[in-house]
Amino acid sequence: MDLIADHISHCFGTLEVLDDVSFTVGAGEVVAIVGPSGCGKSTLLSILGGLLQPGAGAAELRGAPPQDSLNPLTFVFQDFALLPWSTVEANVEFPLLHTGLAVAERRALVDDALRRTGLVDFRGTYPKQLSGGMRQRVGIARALAVRPAILLMDEPLSALDSQTRELLMEDFIRLLADGAMGAAYVTHNLEEAVRLADRIVVLSRRPGRVREVVPIAMTRAERGDIAARGKLLALQNELWSLIRTEAIDAEREVQHA
């Protein structure tokens, strides 16, 4: 199943946020969306995930989702969005409650998601008892439980410290390794983008337009090699040179707002 951004434009009142954005996230493909602050990355993701109606253009799906998928387009949120009154297990089960699955089937999906994210021993704990990294793991487990075709990740690591970010990045690489799931990955961190994405969509400053689409001609496994680090760093610098001037302008604009 492909997810298509088809000439998407959007305004908040008189503020133009996105202007004619088009690209496709193919089946099993990871597309990172980067750009200066305030360029509409998160707005674009909300539109792609059906949480916001675009002013013009459309978010479209092409092809059938995998048969066992209970929620083909599934978000992983920056702030985790966990129910604080529910245990880890209940949070992961929450999106399954209305699916009509039998209790045993739900239990099996929850167990599988908890196992894949290393949360089995934490099933009875509450979010406030967990570290930021573990909370995001719960968010990921909840997303995995519904067997998504495409994950919509809105800066999923930005609220975490650098060590936790590194650990979760390794988890993402492992999760996305087999190509069973695609992802649209919004980030302001270019290192995350070059380590994870198959293609990087670079947006201009507000109103966000597609400035460039940069493919990465390396498998994610290859990117782990020390030999690849130089190439990735060069690519990161290239992306930064595309964004830097506009990031400075965007920052000043935000300060004056």
Place this chain on the structure above:
Amino acid sequence: MLDRAPRQNQPPADATAETRPVKFRGGGFIPGTGRYGGWIALAAAIVLWQLADSIALVNPLFLPAPLSIARAIYQLALSGALWHHLSYSLMRIGVGWVLGTAAGVATGFAVGLSSLARSVGITFISALFPIPKIALLPLLILWLGIGEEPKIATIALGVFFSTAISVYSGVDAVPRNLIRMAQSFNVPFSTIVWKVIWPGALPSILAGFRITASVALLLVVSAEMIGAEYGIGAFVLQAGNLMQTDQLLAGVVILSVFGLVVGRLINLLETRLLHWR
């Protein structure tokens, strides 16, 4: 771009010079609550009060001693009058509070969730909330007669507005990201209300219960003082008219104990339902 400010380099510290501790500047601003301090202070105040009476420092007609009040409560309990008055008050508070709370919760949720109910409801609530509900008792007596109904209706009205406000404030305070999360999983509206909005609004709703319990107590006493033969409010007024200040204060103590018990019950409810905080 950040530019370095022009300044002289710091000279290195003399390694042989005497060290001095860094002055502690934190602390304070976190008042603690002692476990027994409050009870000891209360007991001390009662003892002083009793002593003041024993040495005839105060006229017992104006301020009877704690032991006299305790004796009055005991005699009231023994004669059955205590339960008789209390049962009337409890019935009025119970029925009025339940009716007002049920209507307030329903209205609060409607105002919190529906644009139409919000635009209509907030206008009405804002206009009617500031009215002292006891002022409506004469009108309610005209409408509903001189039985229990007007007293119960006064309590229900008082409880209704505070409950409605605390419920829709609670609904408004539910983090939007949780609702968006549920929508992103195609969770149906009713499940979002029951599994996200209700628990999210519960802290505010329970805080509202604490307020409405005291509103109900205030209104029952006022209503009973205006037009009732039985009830703690009527009993207190009657005792005052007869200059039986020990009986009067016995009624006040019973009201205070009732308030404490209700507060304790709400604490228990909060501990049970909001353990996740």
